[in-house]
Structure formats: C-alpha cells, structure tokens
Amino acid sequence: MSTKFDYDFVVMGGGSGGIACAKRAAGYGAKVAVIEGSRWGGTCVNMGCVPKKVMWNASTVHETLHEAKEFGFTVPEGVTFDWGKIKLYRDRYIKRLNGIYESGLDKLKIDRIEGMASFDGANTLQIASESGNKKITAEHILIAVGGAPNKLGVPGDEHLIDSDGFFELPSQPRKVGVLGAGYIAVELAGVLHGLGSDTSLIVRGDKALRSFDSMLSTALDSAMKKSGMKVISGATAARVEKESNGSLTVHLQNGEALSGFDCLIAATGRHPRTASLNLSSVGVELATAAGHIQVDKYQNTAATGVYALGDVCGQVELTPMAIAAGRRLADRLFGGQANAHADYENVPTVVFSHPPIGTCGLTEEQAVKKYGAENLKIYNSSFVNLYYGTFFEGNVGDKPVSKYKLICHGPEEHVIGMHLIGMASDEVLQGFAVAMKMGATKADFDNCVAIHPVAAEEMVTLPPWGMSGTTGAELAARTV
Numbered sequence: 001m002s003t004k005f006d007y008d009f010v011v012m013g014g015g016s017g018g019i020a021c022a023k024r025a026a027g028y029g030a031k032v033a034v035i036e037g038s039r040w041g042g043t044c045v046n047m048g049c050v051p052k053k054v055m056w057n058a059s060t061v062h063e064t065l066h067e068a069k070e071f072g073f074t075v076p077e078g079v080t081f082d083w084g085k086i087k088l089y090r091d092r093y094i095k096r097l098n099g100i101y102e103s104g105l106d107k108l109k110i111d112r113i114e115g116m117a118s119f120d121g122a123n124t125l126q127i128a129s130e131s132g133n134k135k136i137t138a139e140h141i142l143i144a145v146g147g148a149p150n151k152l153g154v155p156g157d158e159h160l161i162d163s164d165g166f167f168e169l170p171s172q173p174r175k176v177g178v179l180g181a182g183y184i185a186v187e188l189a190g191v192l193h194g195l196g197s198d199t200s201l202i203v204r205g206d207k208a209l210r211s212f213d214s215m216l217s218t219a220l221d222s223a224m225k226k227s228g229m230k231v232i233s234g235a236t237a238a239r240v241e242k243e244s245n246g247s248l249t250v251h252l253q254n255g256e257a258l259s260g261f262d263c264l265i266a267a268t269g270r271h272p273r274t275a276s277l278n279l280s281s282v283g284v285e286l287a288t289a290a291g292h293i294q295v296d297k298y299q300n301t302a303a304t305g306v307y308a309l310g311d312v313c314g315q316v317e318l319t320p321m322a323i324a325a326g327r328r329l330a331d332r333l334f335g336g337q338a339n340a341h342a343d344y345e346n347v348p349t350v351v352f353s354h355p356p357i358g359t360c361g362l363t364e365e366q367a368v369k370k371y372g373a374e375n376l377k378i379y380n381s382s383f384v385n386l387y388y389g390t391f392f393e394g395n396v397g398d399k400p401v402s403k404y405k406l407i408c409h410g411p412e413e414h415v416i417g418m419h420l421i422g423m424a425s426d427e428v429l430q431g432f433a434v435a436m437k438m439g440a441t442k443a444d445f446d447n448c449v450a451i452h453p454v455a456a457e458e459m460v461t462l463p464p465w466g467m468s469g470t471t472g473a474e475l476a477a478r479t480v
Contacts, residue, residue, distance in 0.1 A: 005123060007033050009333070010138035012117045012125070012277070015042020017310040017322025018144030019101060024330035026108040033111035033136065035127060039094075040101040040112075043146050043311070044319040046094060047164045052187060054090045056352045059194030063354070070391045081195055083172035090167075118278045123305060140305050140333055143277065143284075143293060144326070147270040147311035152179060156240030159248055160264045163188065173197050173263035177250060179237060180267030181208040183351045186220065188267055190354035193229045200230040200258065202250065207233060209351070213363035213419040215380070219403050220353055220421060226398075227354065232258065240264065272312040282306060288314060297341045299329045316347050348433035350426040355400060358429030360436055361417035367407050377413055379406040379442065379462040385423045386453050404458050406442065413442040413468050418459075428456045443468040 009025045011018040014036030026032045039046045058081075068075045105112050113136075115129030123137050149162035161169070163184050174197065178189040181203040193199035201208060207221040208231070225231050236253045243249060249259040274291040277284075285302040287294040292314035299307045307329055310322035325342035332340040348360040367376055381404045388399040402422020409416045415436050420429060435444065446466045450457035 005137040005139050007031050007111075007136065007138040009033075009140045009142070009330075010035065010125060010136065011142045011144055013042065013142075013144035013146055013310075014038075014040045014101070014112070015144060015146050015310065015322070016044050016319045017326045018042070018142060019105065019326075020323040021142055021144070021309070021326030021330050022110055023104065023108055024327045025334045026110050028330065028334035030330075030334045032108075033113055033138070034105060035113045035115060035117045035125070037114065037116040037129075040098045040105075041094075045097050045101070047167055049319055050097065051090055051094060051167050052191075053352060054086070054093065055191045055195075056187065058086050059191045059354065062196065063194050067391075070388075081172070083195075084170065087170070116276070118276060119282045119284075120278070122282055122303075140307065142299075142326075142329065143274070143279075143301070143306065143308040143312055144310050144322070145273045145277070145312060147272050147317070149266070150269045150271055152237060152240070152266040152268060154237050154239050156242070157266065159240050159242050160266045162266050166265055169263070173261075175261050176200070176263040176265065177202055177248075177258060177261045178265045178267055179250070180265075180269070181205060181210060182267065182269060183209065183353070184270075185267035186224070186351065186353045188265060189229060190224070190352070193224075193227065194354055198230075200232055200261075202232045202235045202237070202258065204236045205233065207231070209357075212351075212357070212359060213405065213417070214365065215403060215405050216357055216359065216419050216421050219401075220355075220357065223355055223400065223421075224353075270311065270317075272314065274312055284308075290314070297344075298332060299325055299341070316344050318347065318349055321347055346433070346437055348429050350429060352426065355402070355422050356424075356426040358420040358425040359418070360429060360433045361415070362407060363417060363419070364405070364407055367409065367417055371409050371416075375409060377408045377442070379408065380404070381458045381462050383455075383458055385455055387423060402455060402458070404462070406445070406459070406462055408442050408468075415440050415442065415445070420459075422455065424455045428459065431456075432459055441468065 008030040009032045011022045011034045014034050022032045022034045044050060062081060065075055065079055113127060115127040117125045117127050120126040120135060125136055127134050149164055151157055152160055166188055176192050176197050177200045178185050179202045186208050189199050189201040207217050209217040209220060237250050238253045239251045241249045248261040248264050249257050251257050272291045283303040284306055285294045293301055293308040293312050295301055295308050295313050299309045301308050309325040311317045328340045328342045331337040346361050351357040382401050384399045385402055391399055405419040406415060407417030418432060445460045448460045450460050
C-alpha cells in the first residue's frame, strides 16, 4: 500500500494478539512484518495458557485415578507420575505450536524479524539481534510485546522461581510454596497439589482471588483446604533464606517462618514489557507507574500511527481479548471499517483452579456499588455434580459442591453477572456468556429447557424458576 515506508504495518511482539492483527492486516493486502525476540506465540503459547492447561489436565487425571474405585475400578497400588515425561511431551507440543505460528505468517508473506525492537523516532524502529542492528520504517506500528512476571521484591528473592520458571522445572518439587493470591498462584498451587507435591499457598490477605466475586473466593478457599492444600493467610514475606541443607525458608513480616521448601514460586502478578521501548521518544504516554500504555477504545496511543493492545495496556489481560482487539484494529486500519474496535465489556474468563472457576460480568459487590442492592436480584445454586453420585456408596458424605450465581438487574432482570465454581464450570461458561452479551434476562434463561443430567442445567433452573418479575404472594407461594 505505502511506498514511503518499508512496511505498511509492523507489529512489535509475536504473541497471539500481535500475530492475529498482523495476519488480518496482511489479508487486506498490507505489507506486514512482525518482530519477536523470543519464541513465536508469546506468553500464552510458551509460558501461559497452553502449557498450564496441559499440566492442569495431568493433575486432573491424577485426581481421577484416585477416584476410579468409586466407579468399580481396581487401580493398582504404586501408580507413579513421571514429571520429566509430561514435560518432554508438553515441550514437544509447544514446539509444534511455535512452528505453526511461524508457518502461518510465512503463508501470508508476513516478514518474521527476530530481535528486540525499540523506537528510534517517528515511524522508525531500531532492531537489535545476534546478527546485528538495523532500522525499519512503517506507516503504522503496533506495540504488543506482552508482560513478564513480577519479582517478589524482598531480600533473597533470587532463590525463588516465577511462573515462567515453573515450566522449566526438570523434576517435581517435593515441598513447594506458592506466594501470591491471583489466578496464576491458585492455578500453579492446584496443579502441584493435585500431582502430589506438599503444597502451601501463601497469601497476604485472608484468602486468594479477593477481586473475584466473594462466593467464588470463599468457595475456592474452602475447596483447597478441604483437599489438603495448606493455605496460609495473612502472610507477607519479609525475606527468603537458603539453608545449609539447600532448603528454603520464608520469613514473614509477623515474625513467623515457613521452612523446608525445596521450591518457592513467586506468583505476585505481571508487568508490561515497555521499559526498553523508548516510548517517550515518540510521545507514547503511560497510564500507570508500572508501564502500562494509555490507549483509547480504538487502541490508539497518544502518538500518531502507534497503537497498543494486550497485556501492555492492562485492561483485560486475556489472550482471546488481545486477539479480538488485534483483529478489530486491522479491520479499522486496513479493512475500511472506521468504527471497528473491540468490546471490553462482559468478557468471560476461566480460572483453572481445582475446582475450576468461570466468571463473566459484574461481581455482586460491584453490582451493588453500581446499581444499589435494592435494584438487584441474586440467584444462587449449590449442588453436587452427578459425577460424585456413587461416591461413598451413594451416601451424601462430604462430596465436592458446585456453586452457581446469577446477578440480575432491574424489573426485567437482565443478567449482569454470572459466577460458577465446580466441575465443568470452565466449559459451561462460554455458551451462557454469549447469551449475556446478547442481553439475556433471567426469564430467557428459564425459557430454555434444561438438558438433563448435566451441570449446565443448573443455570436454567435457578430457583424460583419461571417466576421472573413476580412479587408478593405469588412469589412467596412459588420458591422452586
């Protein structure tokens, strides 16, 4: 398209969002290049969603082996797990995905440039690589370099690994401590505990996932403790010490010490990889002290011809969100769709904890603050998945409980929040999120006949069923 620059469009970062945008732009006929300084596919493919789900699957299989006797199977004693083997298989799979990303760009004649890029004036990038430095120019430049794990930031934190380091572990830790309270922390702790490591989740507050709906954080906290995981709350690390026998000790600010770990993992959040990009030289403005880039709804930065999306913006830090934003940006820049932009409202997301969590929309706390409790109707369900029906020879026992919550607003009871925890919640959420994006009401949910017996039927049978909008004696007479 352009003859003034080397490229019409250059993407800094070969992750999911950047590649999706580059491919869409090339499909419109733009001359495109993508610059990547590490493995193709970004965090999600290499150190995030994909390898994490592989390990979550492995952990779930291990749990299933223990449960097999409840279905009449005789599982031999001494069944072992080979960490090195699953790591080998997982790494081979990731390498294949790296190749798929590379070939996908090549097929569209998108130039793949290996190296680290930074701005060197308007429309110009300096690229440093093992083969030397070079400059390229582009009419449009997208910043999609992603983020990196935070350090713990205390003396001795060189003895810890981060979430990236988890995927490099050559063998399974015997006793491991995970420091953090976000979704990465609970996912890693759940995987390790499920695979048999002596696992402690060390959180500063009263429980993990405090920014999630309180029903979810409370239920997960209970489930993790019930499973035998050690959840240590009110624990802020002051320093980490490596003992003479090689074990690690976490000294807390309250004077207590947690010791005997052969592995400590810092999972205390992530930060954008923007410090080395020389953003100020082109007028790109930051939104946070951490280095997140200020953008509008069209992914425009303060600099003309420079855009940003994904983790560097700190909005909704999810791979599918970055992909959607990237495709819409390309539609606007090269597809003639002047108003195209991604929708950051009501984005569904899943936490691969044990048990898994699905959530979309406002938490109850957020909804009360926005609309007032008097304008809300909250529907809840607690149930035991039929998978556990035969456990303990059919007795109720202490079986895992799933919990679903639907938050509705106004007289028509529009669904503004849904929160699920329990077996299959990760799979159940997606379809209901579509309904929520379309403006579904509680009555719409009720009008969909349930599929039986599946966990998802609970979403369309939340009591009182079929009574949306009714009040007074009519509602009092009908509670199921």
